[in-house]
Amino acid sequence: MTGFMMFMAATVLASVALGLCRVLLGPTRADAMLAAQLLGTGAVAVLLLLSHATARSHLADVALVVALLASVVSVAFVRRLKPVGGHNGGA
Amino acid sequence: MTADAAALDILLAVLLVFLVWRLLTLSDLFKATILFIVFGLLLSLAWVRLRAPDVALAEAAIGSGVTGALVLDALRRLGAHGAVDEARPLRLNLARLSGGLLVACLGAILLWSVLSLPAGWRGLSAEAMAAMPHSGVTNPVTASLLNFRSHDTLLEIAVLMLAVLGVWTLDAEPKPSAEPAGPILDLLVRILLPLMVVVAGYLLWAGGHAPGGAFQGAAVLAAGGILLHLARPFYLGNHVIIRLVIGFGFAVFLAIGVMLVVGGGRFLEFPSRHAGTLILVVEAAATISIALILLALFVGNVREGAGRDAP
Incomplete structure (x- = not known):
């Protein structure tokens, strides 16, 4: 079972x-950001399996x-x- | 080690090297930032595989809670033009050259000190493990950080305080207009913030017998503060109260050390009967201070005067 978990x-x-x-491919910044979130979820899964x-x-x-x-x-x-290029929040 | 474990380790190592190469060479700084965040996640997996769960926990907490948001915020300040670094990967200028030389010197010193260790020396782990019953805790990492080498940790907290001074001196940004947070972000803050406070307390308590401790708990607490600041901007300023809380952990640590000297002992040498309690007190005070320090690094200083009155 542990071997299976490791696999x-x-x-x-x-x-x-x-x-x-x-x-790396994008195309938009939001795509890259969401891919990083997916990696975070994957890291949680890997950690629990390793545990x-x-x-x-x-x-x-x-x-x-x-x-x-x-x-x-x-x-x-x-x-x-998000506001970069559009509505700028700074005063 | 099984073949599956070997496959996992090799994949992890290849990914880490690939990520470092890409994040140092990409000219698009936003993508480099995202890769840096992913690198932190995979690095904490690597620490787990190296059987250093305390370091993995610190990397996970500081990497995803504090530095990710900090680097993204720095990217915003660079503006639309600063987001692309044409000089990447390695066009040398004076700053990069001198920085590189400094790092090379430090590396040479470290290498020299490792090489100058006597041959066949086994390190101090046997002595440390033998002294564990007197340390007051059962987690060897916490015992080393807060008992055997507590001078080191005391000075680390001082270094963090100096970092805040640097930020308050150099950094001053105009107040961004507080856009309303919206219902989804509001809900997220309402659910996550209490959980973060509870988990920070849990990590602080767990530090005595399992991976965890003041730095990890403080990073989680600071992440909660950053989340709140992003949803509803607030400013710390340099009020007396804020300064007192930032200095609180260092002051408690130092006071306990001095009290031990007055009581006839040596500086920061915890008597083994009370060591557990003293370590918990020091860690609790340090958690509050470090959390506020990390938050202050993110929030920064406000440009207009004392920053208490809205413009």
Whole structure:
């Protein structure tokens, strides 16, 4: 079972790595940002699988922190970078 | 190690090297920023594979909670023209050359100090593990950071305070107009912020017996503050209260050290009976201060005078 978990962790990492294409190709900034979010979700999955595969329950804490904080970057993107070129918030 | 684990490790290593290469050579700084955020995520996976869960936790908390938002904010200040760096990857100018030389010197010093260790020296881990029963905690990383090498941690907190001074001195941005947050962002803040506070407290408490501790908890707390600041901009200014809270962790740490000297012991040498309690007190105070320090690095300073009155 642990071998299977490890195999799945490697598979999830490989599939998520494909998301890097979206970061590099774009075409828009939002595509790249969402691909990074997908990678964050993938990292949570890999961490949880590794936690079971290696019987280290505290890896779930790392997954918890990644899951909790992943959205902060997206909020920073929406609130700080979206207005570039358009309506400028600064005075 | 099984073949699956080897495949995972090789894939991780290849991805990390690829990411570093791309993020250093891309001329589009926005894409480089996104790659940097992804790099932080994969780096924390790498720390997990290297069996350093404390470092993985710190990288996950600081990487996704603080530095990602900080770099994106820096990108905004560069404006539309600054978002493309034509000089990338490696056109040398004086600043880059001198920076490179400095890093090379530091690397040479580190290499020299590693090479000058006596042959066959096994490090201090055996001594550290032997002293664990007297450290007051059961997590060896926390024992090292807050007991065996507490001078180091005390000075690290001081360095963070100096960083805030630097930001307050150099950085002053005009207040951006506070756009209303919208219902989705409001809901997100309402759900995430309490969770972040709880998780920060949990990490602080867990630090005694499992991966976690003051820095990790503080990074999660600071991320909550950054989220709130992004939704509803507020300014810290340099009020007396803010300054007191920023100095609080360092002051408590130092006061405990001095009290131990007055009590007849040595500076920051915790008596093993009270070590656990003292470490928790120091960590709790440090968590609050470090969280506010990290938040102050993001929020920065306001340009108009004291910044208390709205223009």
